[in-house]
Amino acid sequence: MSAAATKKAPEKSSKATAKNIVQKIWDAHVVKQLDGHPCVFAIDLMLLHEVTSAQAFQLIESRNIEVFDPSRLLATIDHSTPTRQNRWEIYDEAARTQVETLRNNCKKHNIPFLDFDSGKQGIVHVVGPELGVTQPGMTIVCGDSHTSTHGAFGALAFGVGTSEVAHVMATGCLLQKKPQTMRVEFKGRFKKGVYAKDAILKLIGEIGVGGANGHVIEYVGEAVRAMSMEERMTVCNMSIECGARAGLIAPDEVTFKYLKGRAHAPSAEKWDEAVAFWSSFASDEDSNFDKSVTIDLDKLEPIVTWGTNPAQNVGLSERIPKLDTLVDNERAVAVRALEYTKLKEQQTLEGTPVEWAFVGSCTNGRIEDLRIVANVLKGRKVNQNVTMYVVPGSEAVMKQCQDEGLVDIFREAGADFRMPGCSMCLAMNDDQVPPGKRCISSSNRNFVGRQGPESITHLASPATVAASAIAGCIKSPAEYV
Amino acid sequence: MHKVVTVKSKAMPLPMKDVDTDLIIPAQFLTSISKDGYGANLFRRMRDNDANFPMNRKEFDGATILVTDSNFGCGSSREHAVWALTGAGFKVVIAKSFSDIFYNNSAKNALLLVILPDKVVDQILEASKGADYEVTVNLETQTVTLPDGTEHKFEYDQFRKHCMLNGLDDIEYIRSHAADIQEFRTRQEQNRYMSTRGA
Ligand code: SF4
Numbered sequence: 001m002s003a004a005a006t007k008k009a010p011e012k013s014s015k016a017t018a019k020n021i022v023q024k025i026w027d028a029h030v031v032k033q034l035d036g037h038p039c040v041f042a043i044d045l046m047l048l049h050e051v052t053s054a055q056a057f058q059l060i061e062s063r064n065i066e067v068f069d070p071s072r073l074l075a076t077i078d079h080s081t082p083t084r085q086n087r088w089e090i091y092d093e094a095a096r097t098q099v100e101t102l103r104n105n106c107k108k109h110n111i112p113f114l115d116f117d118s119g120k121q122g123i124v125h126v127v128g129p130e131l132g133v134t135q136p137g138m139t140i141v142c143g144d145s146h147t148s149t150h151g152a153f154g155a156l157a158f159g160v161g162t163s164e165v166a167h168v169m170a171t172g173c174l175l176q177k178k179p180q181t182m183r184v185e186f187k188g189r190f191k192k193g194v195y196a197k198d199a200i201l202k203l204i205g206e207i208g209v210g211g212a213n214g215h216v217i218e219y220v221g222e223a224v225r226a227m228s229m230e231e232r233m234t235v236c237n238m239s240i241e242c243g244a245r246a247g248l249i250a251p252d253e254v255t256f257k258y259l260k261g262r263a264h265a266p267s268a269e270k271w272d273e274a275v276a277f278w279s280s281f282a283s284d285e286d287s288n289f290d291k292s293v294t295i296d297l298d299k300l301e302p303i304v305t306w307g308t309n310p311a312q313n314v315g316l317s318e319r320i321p322k323l324d325t326l327v328d329n330e331r332a333v334a335v336r337a338l339e340y341t342k343l344k345e346q347q348t349l350e351g352t353p354v355e356w357a358f359v360g361s362c363t364n365g366r367i368e369d370l371r372i373v374a375n376v377l378k379g380r381k382v383n384q385n386v387t388m389y390v391v392p393g394s395e396a397v398m399k400q401c402q403d404e405g406l407v408d409i410f411r412e413a414g415a416d417f418r419m420p421g422c423s424m425c426l427a428m429n430d431d432q433v434p435p436g437k438r439c440i441s442s443s444n445r446n447f448v449g450r451q452g453p454e455s456i457t458h459l460a461s462p463a464t465v466a467a468s469a470i471a472g473c474i475k476s477p478a479e480y481v
Numbered sequence: 482m483h484k485v486v487t488v489k490s491k492a493m494p495l496p497m498k499d500v501d502t503d504l505i506i507p508a509q510f511l512t513s514i515s516k517d518g519y520g521a522n523l524f525r526r527m528r529d530n531d532a533n534f535p536m537n538r539k540e541f542d543g544a545t546i547l548v549t550d551s552n553f554g555c556g557s558s559r560e561h562a563v564w565a566l567t568g569a570g571f572k573v574v575i576a577k578s579f580s581d582i583f584y585n586n587s588a589k590n591a592l593l594l595v596i597l598p599d600k601v602v603d604q605i606l607e608a609s610k611g612a613d614y615e616v617t618v619n620l621e622t623q624t625v626t627l628p629d630g631t632e633h634k635f636e637y638d639q640f641r642k643h644c645m646l647n648g649l650d651d652i653e654y655i656r657s658h659a660a661d662i663q664e665f666r667t668r669q670e671q672n673r674y675m676s677t678r679g680a
Contacts, residue, residue, distance in 0.1 A: 094512030161560035
């Protein structure tokens with residue numbers, strides 16, 4: 001991992017034997033480390049999707065290299081796939097070619113591929129945990145920056161580019177530099193209507209989009225221990241938005257309970273041995289970190305972004321910052337952002353009309369998220385000026401929604417419940433917010449044009465998205481939950 | 482991978498912080514299955530929305546050095562962002578800092594990223610507005626030379642430098658350790674609890 005973006009800090013605690021979880025996973029995966037060279041670092045699992053893999057297959061094929069170990073690879077289709085009912089037919093030729101290319105490549109190289117209607121297709125970061133292939137102590141990569149999601153299980157999981165996808169295909173390894181580590185403590189308890197999404201948005205707002213560059217974050221604290229696996233995934237997912245290379249949470253009973261019985265979790269005979277092994281990765285008590293931050297949840301309220309990066313956010317009772325209180329650099333960014341989002345300094349967000357509402361993505365497209373949304377929508381109607389998409393993160397989540405009767409609630413409320421995929425999180429398919437329209441979204445990025453050219457995005461928790469969809473304007477979910 | 486040694490070119494300024502890879506190449510253009518053709522859509526949105534965007538100005542034609550502010554390349558890990566820059570002819574990006582994944586991706590595509598002190602970057606950003614500011618970047622000596630002759634040293638990882646100067650890539654380096662890899666995996670087998678087989 002390159003520490004390019006941050007200043008070099010001295011190696012700490014070379015004398016002390018105490019190690020944190022990141023150091024332990026690191027040490028367990030060093031294949032070879034020569035002086036002055038990067039480390040040859042072993043990767044235990046790589047997830048593949050259609051957008052960042054084709055060129056990697058080309059690279060290894062052009063050199064006649066065989067895939068190193070297909071049983072450490074898993075592929076699915078999510079980024080550019082349609083979310084309409086008849087999605088087998090992909091109208092866009094380039095997207096169709098991408099999907100077919102991955103399908104063929106997986107067949108040719110014997111790589112497990114989760115196709116449409118397998119019951120397992122979905123967003124890479126939703127299906128990995130669901131199937132139990134994401135396990136503590138592992139190293140996991142994918143050609144996607146939100147690979148950090150898998151850190152919720154105590155795995156070191158990070159995004160890589162397509163060249164590195166090829167390296168792992170070819171060798172099962174990557175060249176890496178040891179990352180720095182950062183400890184983030186979440187203290188206290190959530191108030192009603194406040195969720196894991198608000199907590200991670202708060203952290204990003206506090207430290208900024210580059211605040212954790214070069215670091216791997218370990219999330220600790222009573223609030224983290226009290227979180228479900230799905231909430232932990234939401235937190236780890238957005239680590240990349242403050243520049244962290246990865247974010248992780250030490251495994252505990254909650255983790256083990258989630259994993260037990262999943263399709264690719266260890267068998268009953270191996271279970272105890274696996275749990276003992278996984279538990280050994282927890283940070284030693286007096287281990288050191290290069291940086292440390294504490295966030296108090298007691299006072300936290302629902303957070304919504306006002307600008308064009310995830311750090312530009314405020315609590316719903318707060319105002320958008322006054323421009324001349326910002327430092328030079330940030331002021332310029334804020335001025336540009338407000339111009340784009342058509343908002344003003346010192347304004348509050350509550351009451352701002354929205355035309356679109358999106359629930360989905362690898363941040364908040366899991367069953368617990370959709371239950372929260374259904375709970376808010378139940379017996380209510382989506383405002384007539386709002387188009388609401390609810391996109392499950394995977395076919396398994398979709399099935400659960402059907403089994404639990406959530407689909408009926410969404411439909412009765414007037415929301416459009418669609419087929420699984422990334423959808424409006426990055427708008428690579430037909431799911432786009434029209435130019436100039438404002439969308440409240442449970443996804444992870446509000447970059448310029450992210451949800452479609454000239455679209456405006458406000459990131460928020462699924463509950464805030466649902467409450468705003470009903471109200472037709474940005475609104476706190478407190479009175480609905 | 483081709484070799485990188487010295488690049489001499491007028492600098493093209495992009496005085497923005499936190500330029501994300503969605504801005505460098507929007508998602509709509511990621512559908513190709515090759516590495517080619519992305520240059521045509523580099524900075525597409527800014528080019529379409531601002532007639533004065535440097536890439537729309539003739540004076541900047543042929544510039545191969547981009548100068549920008551801090552945290553360049555944040556956001557999505559898409560290597561397409563690097564392919565868009567190299568596809569449009571850029572060989573060097575000078576900035577105050579870069580995001581991690583973008584930094585890694587660049588080194589693998591012979592795009593040289595140079596980090597200079599904030600003050601120097603601000604100076605180049607200002608001076609290059611007129612499109613006649615020629616900068617020389619030398620990887621061998623790790624220096625950036627400005628038109629007035631002043632020289633600025635930059636840090637660069639020695640292993641990466643060796644690879645860049647000689648056009649080497651990571652796969653061959655990793656494969657030269659095949660025996661170690663084999664030995665590692667054999668040892669690791671006893672604590673292996675995951676296989677994707679049958680998925
Ligand atoms: S849902 Fe969004 S962030 Fe997640 S993998 Fe898909 S495009 Fe990336």
